[in-house]
Amino acid sequence: MAHLQPFDLAFDIAQEQVTVKFEFGLHCFTDDKGNGHLIHYRGERRYFCSERYDCSTQLVEYIQKRFFQGLAVPFYTENSQRYFCLDLHDYAIFSPSASHSAPRTF
Helix, strand or coil: CHHHCCEEEEEEECCEEEEEEECCCHHHCEECCCCCCEEEECCEEEEECHHHHHHHCCHHHHHHHHHHHCEEEEEECCCCCEEEEEEECCEEEEEECCCECCCCEC
16 A cells, blocks of 8 residues: 555645645545455454555545645534545545644644
8 A cells, every 4th residue: 555655745825834744544445335355454344445446546646736626624523523525526535634733734
């Protein structure tokens, strides 16, 4: 899964530089349908999905070229976790939201 290594991108927003850290989880190449090889990781049980894996090979380039064009919408789960959903045409990216003190990172 070398193509899913974490990386940072910096954006100038309202005369301030904002750095966004991108990390990838199991959901990029697994699902819960039970059709592939079972993977146990950090308490999760998910199944390898070749279709998601194929899409994941394009994910980094997709983010680098189109991330700033998307519209981020707040998304909340039942257990009060806060995410942002970034819809870019036919692809949705869900990411947890966290802020840190200097440098400002989301």
